[in-house]
Amino acid sequence: MVHKFPDDFVWGTATAAYQIEGAANEDGRGESIWDRFSHIPGNVWNNQNGDVACDHYHRYKEDVQILKEMGVKGYRFSISWPRVIPDGTGKINQKGVDFYNNLIDELLRQGIQPFVTLYHWDLPQALQDRGGWTNRDTTDYFAEYAQQMFKQYGDRVKHWITHNEPWCTSFLGHAIGVHAPGLKDFSAALLAAHNVLLSHGKAVEVFRQMGLDGKIGITLNLTPSYPASNSADDLQAATISDGFSNRWFLDPVFKGQYPDDMVKVFGTFAKIPEIQESDMKLISSNIDFLGINYYSRSLVKHNPDAQFGVETLKPEGQYTDMDWEVYPQGLYDLLLRIKKDYGDIDLYITENGAAFKDVVENDQIDDIDRLNYLKKHFEKAAEAIRDGVKLKGYFVWSLMDNFEWAFGYSKRFGLIYVDYETQRRLWKKSARWYKDVIANNSVD
Numbered sequence: 001m002v003h004k005f006p007d008d009f010v011w012g013t014a015t016a017a018y019q020i021e022g023a024a025n026e027d028g029r030g031e032s033i034w035d036r037f038s039h040i041p042g043n044v045w046n047n048q049n050g051d052v053a054c055d056h057y058h059r060y061k062e063d064v065q066i067l068k069e070m071g072v073k074g075y076r077f078s079i080s081w082p083r084v085i086p087d088g089t090g091k092i093n094q095k096g097v098d099f100y101n102n103l104i105d106e107l108l109r110q111g112i113q114p115f116v117t118l119y120h121w122d123l124p125q126a127l128q129d130r131g132g133w134t135n136r137d138t139t140d141y142f143a144e145y146a147q148q149m150f151k152q153y154g155d156r157v158k159h160w161i162t163h164n165e166p167w168c169t170s171f172l173g174h175a176i177g178v179h180a181p182g183l184k185d186f187s188a189a190l191l192a193a194h195n196v197l198l199s200h201g202k203a204v205e206v207f208r209q210m211g212l213d214g215k216i217g218i219t220l221n222l223t224p225s226y227p228a229s230n231s232a233d234d235l236q237a238a239t240i241s242d243g244f245s246n247r248w249f250l251d252p253v254f255k256g257q258y259p260d261d262m263v264k265v266f267g268t269f270a271k272i273p274e275i276q277e278s279d280m281k282l283i284s285s286n287i288d289f290l291g292i293n294y295y296s297r298s299l300v301k302h303n304p305d306a307q308f309g310v311e312t313l314k315p316e317g318q319y320t321d322m323d324w325e326v327y328p329q330g331l332y333d334l335l336l337r338i339k340k341d342y343g344d345i346d347l348y349i350t351e352n353g354a355a356f357k358d359v360v361e362n363d364q365i366d367d368i369d370r371l372n373y374l375k376k377h378f379e380k381a382a383e384a385i386r387d388g389v390k391l392k393g394y395f396v397w398s399l400m401d402n403f404e405w406a407f408g409y410s411k412r413f414g415l416i417y418v419d420y421e422t423q424r425r426l427w428k429k430s431a432r433w434y435k436d437v438i439a440n441n442s443v444d
């Protein structure tokens with residue numbers, strides 16, 4: 001069966017600055033929390049870091065040429081805050097600003113729409129030294145940074161994403177500790193989450209005040225939660241899992257309040273952040289689209305001995321190299337749920353993709369598992385559009401293999417294979433297939 005997509009559907013790929021750029025100490029770039037975190041032994045697989053990564057800073061024209069050959073309509077990338085404002089506030093680094101000017105101009109020359117993420121986890125270390133996201137002042141520094149970026153690029157960039165995955169920024173970085181800045185304090189994570197959301201609201205306010213021609217949104221990583229049975233306990237476990245993974249961010253952004261049930265759950269063991277009067281109004285400022293990063297689902301059951309009384313199960317099925325279940329139906333269910341519970345807003349899949357072990361033979365990479373993962377998810381996206389969801393685009397994670405955070409370079413998500421020894425880029429089978437999907441605007 002052929003799954004057709006709307007004529008104006010934005011097929012794209014996504015990346016992030018710290019994961020691909022390299023040039024960590026070049027042209028005036030300031031230190032980020034990921035430079036600091038990745039250089040601390042034990043934090044990243046094989047003590048790897050993003051000092052060189054995919055050397056995109058020097059190879060961006062080659063990479064844009066790949067995007068052109070792939071035929072993408074849009075390219076989602078992030079700006080490295082410390083590359084453009086090394087201390088996080090104040091002085092601009094013109095060489096850093098010029099890099100993104102050149103990248104944006106190259107994309108537009110090739111007929112590719114830039115989708116720009118302002119924050120993809122690389123906070124300037126100078127701001128972390130003042131408390132980072134647990135310091136409310138950082139919300140103002142972020143608004144200042146956003147205003148500068150709107151001023152520099154707002155004439156050419158028409159789609160802005162304030163934050164990428166606030167859940168990860170907050171909980172992986174401040175509660176679980178496997179991401180920068182590596183804290184293990186749930187109260188700090190809740191405070192960071194609030195300040196990240198507040199900074200989002202302040203950036204949207206600045207964007208509106210500047211009267212720019214363009215659209216602004218936020219990207220949330222969302223994980224639909226399914227109960228292992230219809231027992232009351234398992235249904236409650238799925239509700240709590242949904243609250244922790246999804247509603248803690250969806251409700252403030254779209255409803256202007258934190259979910260009461262989760263305030264009670266978190267309040268039993270952590271400090272709920274103090275909320276100032278205008279905070280929730282700012283956080284729930286009207287946005288033009290929601291970016292959704294979808295990778296898999298959670299299947300859960302009640303377990304009184306587990307965190308929040310929720311045990312995540314591992315059902316039979318196919319798993320990616322990240323040990324994530326391949327569950328395309330979850331994408332369909334999630335998209336319909338967002339429309340039902342949060343409104344009929346424009347949606348973009350700002351990330352979806354899979355890591356599988358890639359084998360290079362005679363410069364060929366037959367990544368059929370990744371191709372089939374994408375095919376199944378594209379089909380579910382088409383079904384969601386058929387059933388009324390305003391899905392406007394789909395960005396495959398990722399354009400190329402890159403620095404996978406605490407996993408270093410051990411996990412490959414790319415459509416394009418990167419030989420890190422030589423920086424050669426090689427098209428995988430999935431990339432050539434994706435090129436045809438885009439050209440036909442359909443999945444067969």
Ligand SMILES: N#[N+]C[C@@H]1[C@@H](O)[C@H](O)[C@@H](O)[C@@H]2O[C@H]12
Binds near residue numbers: 019164322397404413
């Ligand atoms: N893990 N994993 C792959 C991918 C990660 O590389 C991105 O930076 C994040 O936005 C999101 O977690 C998804």
